[in-house]
Amino acid sequence: MSDLDVEQIKLSSRGLRGSILDGLADPATGAIAESDTVLTKFHGLYQQDDRDQRQRRREARLEPLYQFMLRVRIPGGDISPEQWAALDRVATDLANGTLRLTTRQTVQFHGLAKESLQTLMRRLDAVLLDSIAACGDVNRNVMSRIEPNAGPLEAELLDRARRLSERLLPATNAWREIWIDGEKIDPDQPPEPEPLYGATYLPRKFKAGIALPPVNDVDILSQDLGFIAIAEGERLLGFNVTVGGGMGCSHGQADTFPRLADVIGFIAPEALLAVAEAVLTIQRDHGERVNRKRARFKYTIESHGLDWLKAEIVERSGVELAPARPFQFTHNGDSLGWQEQPDGRWRLGLFVENGRLLPRQLEALRPIIAGRVERIRFTPNQNLVLGGIAGSDRKAIQAELATAGLGESNTSALRRHAMACVALPTCGLAMAEAERYLPDLLTRIEELAARHDIEQLPITIRMSGCPNGCSRPYLAEIGFVGRAPGRYNFYLGAAFDGTRLNRLYRDNADETRILADIDELFGRFATERRPEEHFGDFLIRAGIIEAVRHGSEVNAPIPVVVP
Numbered sequence: 001m002s003d004l005d006v007e008q009i010k011l012s013s014r015g016l017r018g019s020i021l022d023g024l025a026d027p028a029t030g031a032i033a034e035s036d037t038v039l040t041k042f043h044g045l046y047q048q049d050d051r052d053q054r055q056r057r058r059e060a061r062l063e064p065l066y067q068f069m070l071r072v073r074i075p076g077g078d079i080s081p082e083q084w085a086a087l088d089r090v091a092t093d094l095a096n097g098t099l100r101l102t103t104r105q106t107v108q109f110h111g112l113a114k115e116s117l118q119t120l121m122r123r124l125d126a127v128l129l130d131s132i133a134a135c136g137d138v139n140r141n142v143m144s145r146i147e148p149n150a151g152p153l154e155a156e157l158l159d160r161a162r163r164l165s166e167r168l169l170p171a172t173n174a175w176r177e178i179w180i181d182g183e184k185i186d187p188d189q190p191p192e193p194e195p196l197y198g199a200t201y202l203p204r205k206f207k208a209g210i211a212l213p214p215v216n217d218v219d220i221l222s223q224d225l226g227f228i229a230i231a232e233g234e235r236l237l238g239f240n241v242t243v244g245g246g247m248g249c250s251h252g253q254a255d256t257f258p259r260l261a262d263v264i265g266f267i268a269p270e271a272l273l274a275v276a277e278a279v280l281t282i283q284r285d286h287g288e289r290v291n292r293k294r295a296r297f298k299y300t301i302e303s304h305g306l307d308w309l310k311a312e313i314v315e316r317s318g319v320e321l322a323p324a325r326p327f328q329f330t331h332n333g334d335s336l337g338w339q340e341q342p343d344g345r346w347r348l349g350l351f352v353e354n355g356r357l358l359p360r361q362l363e364a365l366r367p368i369i370a371g372r373v374e375r376i377r378f379t380p381n382q383n384l385v386l387g388g389i390a391g392s393d394r395k396a397i398q399a400e401l402a403t404a405g406l407g408e409s410n411t412s413a414l415r416r417h418a419m420a421c422v423a424l425p426t427c428g429l430a431m432a433e434a435e436r437y438l439p440d441l442l443t444r445i446e447e448l449a450a451r452h453d454i455e456q457l458p459i460t461i462r463m464s465g466c467p468n469g470c471s472r473p474y475l476a477e478i479g480f481v482g483r484a485p486g487r488y489n490f491y492l493g494a495a496f497d498g499t500r501l502n503r504l505y506r507d508n509a510d511e512t513r514i515l516a517d518i519d520e521l522f523g524r525f526a527t528e529r530r531p532e533e534h535f536g537d538f539l540i541r542a543g544i545i546e547a548v549r550h551g552s553e554v555n556a557p558i559p560v561v562v563p
């Protein structure tokens with residue numbers, strides 16, 4: 001399917017309806033029409049097939065084992081115990097038994113059959129959840145900082161994230177019609193207007209988030225549009241606006257690259273929605289529509305320049321951009337473990353390896369969340385926060401979780417700061433393993449860290465199965481990006497706080513090569529590091545890798561390493 005076909009499918013979809021309902025009713029195949037697979041993304045739904053089964057099915061002359069992945073829309077990753085119970089039931093009854101926490105504070109279900117999709121959506125709807133715009137060429141799930149000692153400011157930011165998500169939703173009622181009511185609208189009637197998006201929606205996906213320094217858990221500089229909250233105590237003064245972040249690129253295509261967002265100015269709190277609408281419509285009107293590989297907002301900025309963009313924002317929103325206010329980040333990971341809340345109750349930041357909650361872990365969480373937890377938050381690093389826990393419940397909860405292998409008591413600092421994307425067997429774009437492989441590779445890296453006596457030093461390690469960068473690997477101090485089975489591009493030198501991209505250090509490396517390099521680098525880090533110095537900063541100071549000034553340098557030919 002060409003990139004222009006995608007534009008045509010959106011245009012003629014009658015508000016993202018296409019022939020999805022007909023495809024759901026067709027018992028002859030587990031799939032839906034190819035053109036509808038473009039549209040279902042806007043409903044949070046991906047058609048996939050089990051890649052582990054491909055060869056066997058081909059030999060047996062069967063169609064691929066089609067199945068679906070559904071991503072829920074959960075702004076700021078905040079849900080109630082009742083909503084958790086509904087997600088748990090869907091994972092257990094309709095999906096493959098697991099719940100997959102994502103890098104954008106929401107969850108995915110894998111292994112869904114076509115026949116179960118309407119039931120699933122109705123269960124979401126019954127607890128006031130939906131999957132509208134969780135994928136597709138629209139604004140995706142809006143991220144918002146998880147604050148361990150949550151107070152009114154954090155609640156205000158969460159509320160703003162929710163309002164931003166609502167404001168940037170498409171206007172079409174297609175999701176409700178197809179999945180909840182199962183009703184066909186008259187094909188001769190024109191679809192409802194889309195005042196914000198227009199008939200072809202955005203040229204490409206669009207992502208937004210809100211950060212609250214000093215924590216950069218949302219990796220704000222990776223978002224197309226970001227708002228860095230500037231506060232005095234619990235009082236919100238406004239936001240620094242960031243534009244043009246993004247991770248995706250393609251191997252061997254130098255005109256595609258990860259990009260760090262630019263900070264373009266400061267706005268008052270009440271200007272957030274107007275600025276967001278302005279930015280979104282600028283991308284709608286000026287984004288690339290012929291080549292989807294160059295269609296993200298970051299390339300619109302590269303083509304037109306920041307001065308042009310700022311002038312457009314001011315003109316469309318009527319909001320003046322004041323000079324950006326100073327801010328500082330300390331880290332882009334999550335705060336795990338027990339934290340006391342301002343109200344005297346407790347919250348637990350729970351490490352979930354690569355975000356995958358297994359059946360026995362869901363089972364262990366069930367009685368805890370049903371009776372002893374007030375709110376649940378999904379974090380930007382695929383972890384879980386359980387909030388509003390009475391102090392008297394802490395000990396029992398800890399023990400119950402430990403029996404299901406949940407909790408970070410035996411987990412190294414390296415592992416707690418690591419994440420991998422889904423990759424095989426469900427992701428159709430994966431070139432190498434990620435989620436299924438990183439835990440083993442980490443065991444070997446932990447051994448090396450122990451040998452050099454640095455195992456309790458936090459170092460961010462992220463792996464993606466392809467250069468799309470779903471685990472934000474170009475913002476990790478150590479990044480791995482799949483090239484082919486067992487082979488990875490190996491990146492080094494990002495900042496621990498998510499404010500500097502890393503750079504390609506070793507091309508197409510296998511495990512032996514990677515471990516030999518890490519052994520040597522850990523050895524030098526252990527002996528030469530300055531107090532409090534992070535690994536990425538050390539590599540740059542020691543001249544092992546050159547700091548990246550612009551995203552186009554991330555994949556530049558590897559410079560000669562100065563000893």
Ligand code: SRM
Nearest residue numbers: 102103104106246247248296420421422426427468469470
């Ligand atoms: Fe992603 C495509 C999984 C966060 C960049 N991503 C995909 C698909 C849907 C594959 C596909 O198109 O067929 C993957 C589904 C795998 C599966 O089987 O579940 C997929 N992306 C994920 C998740 C689940 C990874 C995870 O392990 O958590 C994350 C879901 C986030 C969410 O809840 O909304 C996820 N993806 C990201 C991020 C990180 C972020 O947004 O903070 C990025 C990099 C940031 C960015 O967008 O630049 C990311 N995903 C991509 C891209 C590259 C986009 C580009 O600019 O080129 C693709 C491919 C595409 O869009 O064509 C992609």
Ligand code: SF4
Nearest residue numbers: 421427430465466470
């Ligand atoms: Fe799939 Fe690539 Fe994203 Fe990993 S980074 S989930 S392999 S698209």
